Amino acid sequence: MLSTLVVYGVARSSNRILWISTRIVCCRRSERGVVSEFVRELPKAELHLHIEGTLEPAMLVSLSGRNHVPLRYSSVAEIEAALQFTNLQSFLDVYYEAAGTLLTRQDFFDLTFAYLQRAAADGVVHAEIFFDPQTHTERGVPFDAVIGGISDALAAGHAEFGMSSGLIMCFLRHLPAGRAMDTLEAAMPFRDQLLGVGLDSSEVGHPPGAFAGVFAAARAEGLRLVSHAGEEGPPEYVWEALDVLGAERIDHGNRALEDAALVTRLVAEQVPLTVCPFSNVKLAVVDRLEDHPLRRMIDLGLNVSINSDDPSYFGGYIGDNYVGTQVALRFSDDEMAGIARNSLRASFVPDHEKQALVANLDEFLSHRP
Numbered sequence: 001m002l003s004t005l006v007v008y009g010v011a012r013s014s015n016r017i018l019w020i021s022t023r024i025v026c027c028r029r030s031e032r033g034v035v036s037e038f039v040r041e042l043p044k045a046e047l048h049l050h051i052e053g054t055l056e057p058a059m060l061v062s063l064s065g066r067n068h069v070p071l072r073y074s075s076v077a078e079i080e081a082a083l084q085f086t087n088l089q090s091f092l093d094v095y096y097e098a099a100g101t102l103l104t105r106q107d108f109f110d111l112t113f114a115y116l117q118r119a120a121a122d123g124v125v126h127a128e129i130f131f132d133p134q135t136h137t138e139r140g141v142p143f144d145a146v147i148g149g150i151s152d153a154l155a156a157g158h159a160e161f162g163m164s165s166g167l168i169m170c171f172l173r174h175l176p177a178g179r180a181m182d183t184l185e186a187a188m189p190f191r192d193q194l195l196g197v198g199l200d201s202s203e204v205g206h207p208p209g210a211f212a213g214v215f216a217a218a219r220a221e222g223l224r225l226v227s228h229a230g231e232e233g234p235p236e237y238v239w240e241a242l243d244v245l246g247a248e249r250i251d252h253g254n255r256a257l258e259d260a261a262l263v264t265r266l267v268a269e270q271v272p273l274t275v276c277p278f279s280n281v282k283l284a285v286v287d288r289l290e291d292h293p294l295r296r297m298i299d300l301g302l303n304v305s306i307n308s309d310d311p312s313y314f315g316g317y318i319g320d321n322y323v324g325t326q327v328a329l330r331f332s333d334d335e336m337a338g339i340a341r342n343s344l345r346a347s348f349v350p351d352h353e354k355q356a357l358v359a360n361l362d363e364f365l366s367h368r369p
């Protein structure tokens, strides 16, 4: 066991401290070599995180009781036993049942603030968070309870942890595009609380192109555009997300590797891909973390970041994804710092804030032992 005293740098932006801390960083030795908690502490952005996917089993049991919503499971142990998935759909079946316990503004606040606490402990200085209003409004939960509770928590997270954030409203692609348009219209009274829109849920059989109209309307409102594509769906979905939706970032994008012309395009334009290694293993997109294509993606020159997707279901938050991926794919600390830098640069913060976030990372690195 090796312990090193590290004094982190201080960076200020808009009168706030991005990161200041004095702490002991411990390194542990694994079978594969030295693994540093350095990567967990790296100042980073999380760009692919579904807030409903942070619902921990203990909170799920609590919400079930508090809101009198029965579950198929009666204990935390039974929930954990149910988290064995064979594909995206088998996960979504559990995910939507769990999300059914979220009813009130306080529920959404509690859920979001619990995530922010974990993210702050994992070095996240900026988070762009997905939420799925249709999962809730279709059950009769008022839109303002959903967005109000989440936004209150983001404000509290900024005050408590100095973490900046943005909210990206995702449309459920397994529902008709007309319902997505209804959702965008319902969100307009809360326009100032939104950073962008995205597209998620069951991918195969639901190509992005069907949502061209609602994405065009969102763009006209000045919202930023992202889309899940190429997780289970074919490379054609990635092309569609780029060319038909105008997506500025691709969430996942693993299957782009099957199309050389698409890789050339993504590299040339440095389109950010928000990769989620633990998710890919848990949903059987790859067999083992050691088989994850992230190393190949980086070697090809793709612009990738590491994110946690639905961490309470996939075995770890962003820090665990960084540490686990470094071990499994034998990334150097410098390579991991490059991934963290990618995440900050791929965020949608204004340029001057982005420069401050990157400068904060560089300051952190300058104090590396």
Ligand SMILES: [Zn+2]
Pocket: 048, 050, 200, 228, 251, 309, 310
């Ligand atoms: Zn996702």
